[in-house]
Amino acid sequence: MEEYELHDIVMMKKQHPCGVNRWEIIRVGADIKIQCTGCDHIVMMSRYDFNKRLKKVLEHHEN
Structure with missing residues (x-):
């Protein structure tokens, strides 16, 4: 499972219609x-659905 935090940029399995x-x-x-x-x-x-649909974390937010 990938680690993600607030303001990270992520890629989902399906592309947004835009x-x-x-x-x-x-x-x-x-x-x-x-x-x-x-x-x-x-x-x-939900966190469960997000974890299922997450493909990868593209950028981690710098604190």
Whole structure:
């Protein structure tokens, strides 16, 4: 399982309809909220679904 934190940029298994496959994690908890870097669409899903749909972490956020 990949390690991810708040404000990391991740790639999901399926591409967003706007054509971009880069998402920023904007909330971490029992649920994960991600925001498309192309069109700023926000999606909230359970941590289980997020882990299932995550392909890889592209960039780690610098503290």
